[in-house]
Amino acid sequence: MLLDERFCLVKNGGDFVGSLWLGALVGFVITLLLGWLFPGVGHLIGGFIGGFVAGIIARGGMLRGALAGFLAGIFGGIIIAILAIVGLAVVGGVAGGVMGGLFGGLAGLAVGVVAIILAIFGAIASTIGGFIGGLLAK
Numbered sequence: 001m002l003l004d005e006r007f008c009l010v011k012n013g014g015d016f017v018g019s020l021w022l023g024a025l026v027g028f029v030i031t032l033l034l035g036w037l038f039p040g041v042g043h044l045i046g047g048f049i050g051g052f053v054a055g056i057i058a059r060g061g062m063l064r065g066a067l068a069g070f071l072a073g074i075f076g077g078i079i080i081a082i083l084a085i086v087g088l089a090v091v092g093g094v095a096g097g098v099m100g101g102l103f104g105g106l107a108g109l110a111v112g113v114v115a116i117i118l119a120i121f122g123a124i125a126s127t128i129g130g131f132i133g134g135l136l137a138k
Contacts, residue, residue, distance in 0.1 A: 027054025055133025065134015073126025077119015
């Protein structure tokens with residue numbers, strides 16, 4: 001296997017095969033950036049564009065592109081959920097001691113569950129984008 005300079009693809013027997021995880025990471029960063037630049041609608045459009053780019057980088061057909069897009073879309077929700085649980089528990093602990101930490105953790109859990117539910121919608125948009133990107137990259 002040789003590394004190719006174009007798009008960090010791996011050359012395998014004359015065919016260029018993309019990286020699923022690299023596509024998911026790049027798609028996640030694009031989704032995060034567009035979501036931050038354009039709050040609200042930017043998350044869905046950013047998810048679609050991020051999934052599309054993830055599908056192109058993953059190269060391997062529609063299903064591989066859809067998987068890369070899904071991974072790119074779901075990363076954000078998981079990271080936000082973890083940060084919400086830990087962050088609100090720490091803030092509650094600092095503000096109200098042990099009971100504040102407990103209530104902060106419960107509030108963080110509620111915010112985390114909402115973040116996961118919203119991430120599912122973003123993951124659907126990213127999966128559709130990855131599906132189309134994988135179709136065009138094949």
